[in-house]
Amino acid sequence: MTLHDVSIPDGSNQSLNIAVSSNGVADIGRRITIPARCGIATRLSEGQVLSIVNPSGHQVCDFFAFAADNLTEHLSMAHLHTTLGSIFPVVGDALVSNQRSPLLTITEDTSPGVHDTVIACCDHARYRELGCDGYHDNCADNLRMALIAIGLKAPLIPAPFNIWMNVPVAADGSTSFQPPVSRAGDRISMRAEKEIIAVMSACPQDMTPVNGEGVAPGHLEFIVSNR
Secondary structure, three states, rough: OOOOOOOOOOOOOOHOOOOOOOOOOOOOOOOOOOOOOOEEEEEEOOOOOEEEEEEOOEEEEEEEEEEEEEEEEEHHHHHHHHHOOOOOOOOEEEEEEEOOOEEEEEEEOOOOOOOOOOOOOHHHHHHOOOOOOOOOHHHHHHHHHHOOOOOOOOOOOOOOEEEOOEEEEOOOOOOOEEEOOOOEEEEEEEEEEEEEEEEEEOOOOOOHHHHOOOOOOEEEEEEEEEO
């Protein structure tokens, strides 16, 4: 039996060709655009700050992070829930790995603070469920391609920190997909607690309203700083 290689994308897009550098190290202080429907990986040293900007206000960022020295250690939403006793991280909270070690700490959030830590990233199978014919850009493949673009391979597809994604959880446990409540220009900043590989996907979801009603998925921007 042939084992499936989880690092191989089901399709391709511009994510393969827009790396910030061959090893993912970005120029300090440079504002970098993540094109709509694409993903980019960047390497952060301990203490560096990653600021992600939502120019339109309606665009969700699927965010992943891996320990640079061991990609099997990754940002884990399940472990985060246990650590926080909550599904809603806020400024000052550490985002932990599957080894229960802090990878990043949220240092700033100019938005109303509505983010999702429950929903898996979109993938090829999800769009088939939604009735899509043929290939559709997706965050799982954006993660795979963003890592390939800097010479790495995804060892798995973790559940992401869905920045600005609005998925209310009702008292009965049910969920729904709603438009973001973030505003144009909102920003979230996170300080790396060790050397990590951060991956950001400008979510291409256009079959539910998670990226807004009546608008196409948009681009994102990010800045790496030493502060």
